């Protein structure tokens with residue numbers, strides 16, 4: 001079945017399992033802080049590998065000790081879908097391993 005945009009209620013329900021993620025302007029967003037620039041860059045590299053495996057890609061902004069993540073689904077015109085929630089959950093697991101908060 002083709003992926004479809006989630007309703008506002010569905011997004012709210014699914015984000016209860018991802019409390020640090022927010023839905024802002026049709027995107028799921030989350031910022032992480034790490035111990036150093038290299039630690040932040042290492043998280044970006046791991047997220048990039050996972051995104052290629054999933055064939056679903058967020059926008060990643062590397063700061064000094066921060067990584068900002070923002071994702072929606074291009075193929076439905078830039079709306080939030082289950083693919084975005086799934087990617088967010090995977091990134092959350094990776095970030096925990098990198099001691100990102």
Ligand SMILES: C[C@H](O)[C@H](O)[C@H]1CNC2=NC(N)=NC(=O)C2=N1
Nearest residue numbers: 055056057058072073074075076
């Ligand atoms: C052809 C390939 O499957 C598509 O371009 C994928 C790749 N990554 C993607 N990432 C995101 N965020 N949205 C998409 O619709 C998307 N589509």
